[in-house]
Amino acid sequence: MSEGIVYWLxxxxxxxxxxxxxxLIALGYTMVYGILTMINFAHGDVFMVGAFFCFxxxxxxxxxxxxxxxxTMIGAALVGVLLERLAYKPLRNAPxxxxxxxxxxxxxxxxxxxxxxxxxxxxIPPLLENVSWDLGGVSLSSLQVIIIFLSLGLMFLxxxxxxxxxxxxxMRAISWDKTFVPLMGVPVDxxxxxxxxxxxxxxxxxxxxxxxxxxxxxxxxxxxxxxxAFISAxxxxxxxxxxxxxxxxxxxxxxxxxxxxFPSTYRDFVAFTLLLLLIVVRPYxxxxxxxxxxx
Amino acid sequence: MTLLVATQVRHLFGGLxxxxxxxxxxxxxxxxxxxxxxxxxxxxxxxxxxxxxxxTEGSIRFNGTELVGxxxxxITALRIGRTFQNIRLFRDLSVLDNVRIAHYxxxxxxxxxxxxxxGRYRREEQRIIDNARRLLAxxxxxxxxxxxAKNLPYGLQRRLEIARALAIDPELLLLDxxxxxxxxxxxxxxxxxxQWIRAEFKLTILLIEHQMKLVMGICERxxxxxxxxxxxxxxxxxxxxxxxxxxxxxxEGPVG
Amino acid sequence: xxxxxKYCWNELLEQAWLVPVLLLIGFGLAFAIPEYNWLNKYIxxxxxxxxxxxxxxxxxxxVNGYMGEFSLAHAGFMAVGAYTAALLxxxxxxxAAYPVLFPLAVLAGGMVAAVMGLIVAVPSxxxxxxxxxxxxxxxxxxxxxxxxxxxxxxxxxxxxxxKRLTTLPWVFFWTVATVWMIRNFVYSKYGRGVLxxxxxxxxxxxxxxxxxxxxxxxxxxxxxCAGVAGALFAHLLQFISPRVFDIIKTTDVLIMVxxxxxxxxxxxxxxxxxxxxxxxxxxxxxxxxxxxWLPEFVFNPLNQxxxxxxxxxxxxxxxLLLVLVMLYWPRGIMGQREFRGFIPRRDRVAHRRLNDPGExx
Numbered sequence: 001m002s003e004g005i006v007y008w009l010x011x012x013x014x015x016x017x018x019x020x021x022x023x024l025i026a027l028g029y030t031m032v033y034g035i036l037t038m039i040n041f042a043h044g045d046v047f048m049v050g051a052f053f054c055f056x057x058x059x060x061x062x063x064x065x066x067x068x069x070x071x072t073m074i075g076a077a078l079v080g081v082l083l084e085r086l087a088y089k090p091l092r093n094a095p096x097x098x099x100x101x102x103x104x105x106x107x108x109x110x111x112x113x114x115x116x117x118x119x120x121x122x123x124i125p126p127l128l129e130n131v132s133w134d135l136g137g138v139s140l141s142s143l144q145v146i147i148i149f150l151s152l153g154l155m156f157l158x159x160x161x162x163x164x165x166x167x168x169x170x171m172r173a174i175s176w177d178k179t180f181v182p183l184m185g186v187p188v189d190x191x192x193x194x195x196x197x198x199x200x201x202x203x204x205x206x207x208x209x210x211x212x213x214x215x216x217x218x219x220x221x222x223x224x225x226x227x228x229a230f231i232s233a234x235x236x237x238x239x240x241x242x243x244x245x246x247x248x249x250x251x252x253x254x255x256x257x258x259x260x261x262f263p264s265t266y267r268d269f270v271a272f273t274l275l276l277l278l279i280v281v282r283p284y285x286x287x288x289x290x291x292x293x294x295x
Numbered sequence: 296m297t298l299l300v301a302t303q304v305r306h307l308f309g310g311l312x313x314x315x316x317x318x319x320x321x322x323x324x325x326x327x328x329x330x331x332x333x334x335x336x337x338x339x340x341x342x343x344x345x346x347x348x349x350x351t352e353g354s355i356r357f358n359g360t361e362l363v364g365x366x367x368x369x370i371t372a373l374r375i376g377r378t379f380q381n382i383r384l385f386r387d388l389s390v391l392d393n394v395r396i397a398h399y400x401x402x403x404x405x406x407x408x409x410x411x412x413x414g415r416y417r418r419e420e421q422r423i424i425d426n427a428r429r430l431l432a433x434x435x436x437x438x439x440x441x442x443x444a445k446n447l448p449y450g451l452q453r454r455l456e457i458a459r460a461l462a463i464d465p466e467l468l469l470l471d472x473x474x475x476x477x478x479x480x481x482x483x484x485x486x487x488x489x490q491w492i493r494a495e496f497k498l499t500i501l502l503i504e505h506q507m508k509l510v511m512g513i514c515e516r517x518x519x520x521x522x523x524x525x526x527x528x529x530x531x532x533x534x535x536x537x538x539x540x541x542x543x544x545x546x547e548g549p550v551g
Numbered sequence: 552x553x554x555x556x557k558y559c560w561n562e563l564l565e566q567a568w569l570v571p572v573l574l575l576i577g578f579g580l581a582f583a584i585p586e587y588n589w590l591n592k593y594i595x596x597x598x599x600x601x602x603x604x605x606x607x608x609x610x611x612x613x614v615n616g617y618m619g620e621f622s623l624a625h626a627g628f629m630a631v632g633a634y635t636a637a638l639l640x641x642x643x644x645x646x647a648a649y650p651v652l653f654p655l656a657v658l659a660g661g662m663v664a665a666v667m668g669l670i671v672a673v674p675s676x677x678x679x680x681x682x683x684x685x686x687x688x689x690x691x692x693x694x695x696x697x698x699x700x701x702x703x704x705x706x707x708x709x710x711x712x713x714k715r716l717t718t719l720p721w722v723f724f725w726t727v728a729t730v731w732m733i734r735n736f737v738y739s740k741y742g743r744g745v746l747x748x749x750x751x752x753x754x755x756x757x758x759x760x761x762x763x764x765x766x767x768x769x770x771x772x773x774x775x776c777a778g779v780a781g782a783l784f785a786h787l788l789q790f791i792s793p794r795v796f797d798i799i800k801t802t803d804v805l806i807m808v809x810x811x812x813x814x815x816x817x818x819x820x821x822x823x824x825x826x827x828x829x830x831x832x833x834x835x836x837x838x839x840x841x842x843x844w845l846p847e848f849v850f851n852p853l854n855q856x857x858x859x860x861x862x863x864x865x866x867x868x869x870x871l872l873l874v875l876v877m878l879y880w881p882r883g884i885m886g887q888r889e890f891r892g893f894i895p896r897r898d899r900v901a902h903r904r905l906n907d908p909g910e911x912x
Contacts, residue, residue, distance in 0.1 A: 037681075039681055039684070039685075087874055087878065090878055091877065091878065094877075094881060095881075096680070096681075097615070097619075097621050098877050098881055100621055100681075100684065101621075101805055101809060101873065101877055102873070102874050102877045102878070104798075104802055104805070104870075104873075105802070105806075105870040105871070105873035105874040105877070106870070106874055107870075108799065108802055108866075108869070108870035108873075109867060109870040109871050109874065112863070112866040112867045112869075112870065113867050115863060115866070116860075116863040116864055116866075116867050119863070223798070227688075227692070230685075234685060263700075265696070265699055265700050265707075266696075266700065268692060268695075268696040269693060269696035269697065269700065272689040272692040272693045272696070273689070273693060275685065275689045276674075276686060276689040276690070276693065279674070279678060279682050279685055279686055279689070280674050280677075280678070280686075283678060283682045345757055347753065347756075347757070366756070367753075367756040367757045368756050368757075368759050368760055368761050368762065371756075371757055371758065371759040372759050377757060379754070383751050383753075383754040384754075385746070385747050385750035385751060385754070385755075386750060386751075387750055388746055388747070388750060389901045391900060391901035392743060392746070392901045395740075395743055395901065396740075396743045396744065396746075396747045396755070396758055396760060397758040397759060398740070398759075399740050399743070399744055399758065399759045399760045399761070400759035400761075401759075402740040404739075404740075406741060406768050409735060409736060409739035409740065409741050409742075410732050410735055410736055410739075410772075411732070411735060412735045412738075412739075412895070416739065420739070420740075420897060421897065423740075424897055424901075440900050440901065441900050441901060459758060460758075462758075463758065463759055
């Protein structure tokens, strides 16, 4: 293969890896927004907490990959539900701003609390034997394969749950209407908690994979990754699950392209400028629908 | 003198035709009613006149000025006041502030004068507060000036909304279902009240209403809409006996 | 006891003489303290931080409280003001002319920040709520990464060695000037317009309020004040970098706004003062001094631990405080009420927020 094509295939692979991590986190943002029309700004930090759970399970419990992933997802899901029950639920009927501010506060709390307990960056032990294959110049590691396919698997599973199961139907019902759906016998509180659990669990999975790919973790790692995932959700149309996945791969692609041509410090600038322009031009994203206000 | 002229106004929501070939001629000082079943496009016409929606086609002229293309506050500043079907007061603000806000276009001072409380600011603010108080006194709301609007009983909220609309110093007042939620007794009072403000403020009034009693009782002309189209227009007696109107309202018509 | 306190508090709010008297005392102290060295340098520093935070809080309250939008951009405007003023004093203005030109540098910081305010103000004509919050966030991040990518202004390393030109009298002057302007703005047709936009934008437009113009002015004024605060901040801290003005800085100001109570100038002043003082109190050095001053046996076993770890836990307490305020005290200290002295005489009747504690949240 020519050098150019190899280069691009390599970049596409990198974009897929980055995109799938963004996508897993973006799903949590978009699901919570879909059901509560609330931006859960603490979600990026749930991802960070997931990475730390992964560190705990791998280092102190010495667990192999599969149980570590499972434990991390459960742990992160618990954190997500805890946040929802303790902080967001009491504010459900408060002004919308209260919930946003609370979410910001909780995010900072998670960061600084983790920092207080773990003042130094942590190293994750290699949980998987990393094999690299050389496909005509394009190097493909087993880690990349696992990250991409596991993420895609989780996304398809989620898509199935949301579109094909009673729980998913209840979620979609609540996102349409919060006044009458409870009267139909849908346990709204439970479904909302389940939504948070799933979203946080996926963020936990993303935390594990991120920690495997970039094995030094610190309490502030969730901020930028979280915002990027959030941008992904907005690109796809926040509230729309399939949109979040598409948005994540678009943003992953854009970021990899930017770093290919410009200094890597331009990455955030491009990502946030993209966000700004997108909101001005098409705030409801690629798959979202515009909402109109009635007079 | 003709105050408001709408010619061939057409408004589409997506592909749906909400208002089709709407024509209207309103003489200064006239009190006209628009009636029609739900979804007939009545409120849409108010929204087109006041600039909330832009007409897809056609022209609306007020005192010779073309309204299509202007923004709501520009149109309002030309002295068109309106109320809303479901009350839209500034709920968390005081009664007095509700009325004072509607003086925005009349308050003649610059941002700099506002920032430093100098120049015309004092005189203008005094004039506004005096006028607002005068209006509240006329509407017997003066003792509630400092009360939060949402704490007012429903009837007083309706009254405050009209007071707010009059703070614009309108030539034309648009009333969107002023009798909604009122019992027959209250409707009688409202009819007198509308007649009275019309005389007192020298208003031209266009109103939307479902209550036939009110419409037939006070309107000089009535326009009947159905599915965005004009069904009939004329004085109340003519409308009452118009077969097309009876059909739309009562579903009467030739059997078979 | 509680009722008596509440009564006193309500009475205090009603005293129109309170604000002018405090202003006079503050004026005297602002000049007397540095002149006669009444308080130690550290407390003087804290007083200046309080002043700067008051400017930030009152100006953010204009957008987040009075207008009911949710802006996260405040630290970004602050950064713009700080960098503008710092570059002026370091690279443009002659050293000899500092005493005269410093206010001009601060003013320029505010002006440039106000122009930047347009980037947020223009989208706000069409976009509201969550999406506007995202725009403000994007603005903050963009400002940060632009600064990081310009080597001339130090890039990610920032600008060290800024002259310390911010003094207590200057902080006092700018605090009073900006708060006074915002207060004047709030009690004008534009201020009422801002409130009506929060309540119902469409109805506001239909009541002749030029909503675009009002938003434009409110955002410009708010970002101007943030720029002024940034300029003062830069010449007090003597070092600025993009990291100083990140989302945490905005969160600080948000806490002060909501702690004090939205749509209340008095609330913002109290919120900024209380929060700044509390955060300084939780500094290890302050706490150490305080514990030293207490009889030794009271805290002895804990003493060392607290001093060593407070720095970290302080940052845990801060966001937790914000969450607790939101959950249990959503109305904040003032709950939209206002000191009578802040309200122009003519507006006092209309101010339903005055003395309205009976309303349930």
